[in-house]
Amino acid sequence: MKHIPLAALAFALLAAIPAVAAAADPLTKPIPGDGPKRWNRPQTPMKIHGDTYYVGVAGLSAVLIRSDEGLILLDGALPQSVPMIEANIRRLGFKVEDIKYILNSHAHFDHAGGIAALQRDSGAVVVASPSGAQGLKLGHAVTDDPQAGYAKEATWPPVTTEVRELRDGETLRLGNVAVTAHDTFGHTPGSTTWSWKSCEGDRCLDVVYADSLNSISAPGFHYLADATHGDLAERFRSSIRKVAALPCDILISVHPDVGGVDGKLRQAEKHAEPNPFVDAQACRVYAEHAGKLLDARIAEEKAAAAKATR
């Protein structure tokens, strides 16, 4: 009888350890703010198509691809998203330890913030564009990032392992899966859109994990040429045209609420068939929206420049 309370105490202590460890984990320490709070809501994980799964939180995408030699994860959302992403992966019957690669769209806290913790927990190799790799290792925006002016307020746990660099058009292979990097410069200098084929039996569809094409920036940054750089607007436009022209049956955007992915997630929770994610227009619509935002942005820059010279 004497041993029972002791055993119970030991059990209670053991059970408490993960909770204490999680609270003290510097790699999942929450980034504060309204945005993070709004984005970091639970999301039921689900199959998107074939071997492609949504494992992100409600407001920030994370996508898992199953190959016959392990898993590929795209993006890690916020540091505080990691426990939810890992639980989503396990809920689908996969193991975090089976993730071989973690790919990043762009090095900002809301897509890269969780990567250091996910890398530690999986032992995966992190993959990004050359500029993206630099940002991941810094844990803040690179100096030529349009949002570099916010760098001090928007830091995240840096990746401390080697980051494999992939350039435009290069492909990462794992078993039967090949994921291609597309340089979609604009939102950040290293912005990368990723694409792959997802098959169900003989039916293979083109999946595009599209990076942000949003021209948001810190005050003082110009896409039009200035003293520090040439015209970046045209390069940005070519990224937008590139996304519009990609073979694309399924679009998953890094922010689900930009590109209609949030509505498709809601729909898929109710009815898996017909698959709401299959949408041949989605990439074009996504690019068109970004093009309009960039037009408005450039018009603003021109108006401000005209005012300044008056």
Ligand SMILES: [Zn+2]
């Ligand atoms: Zn961003």
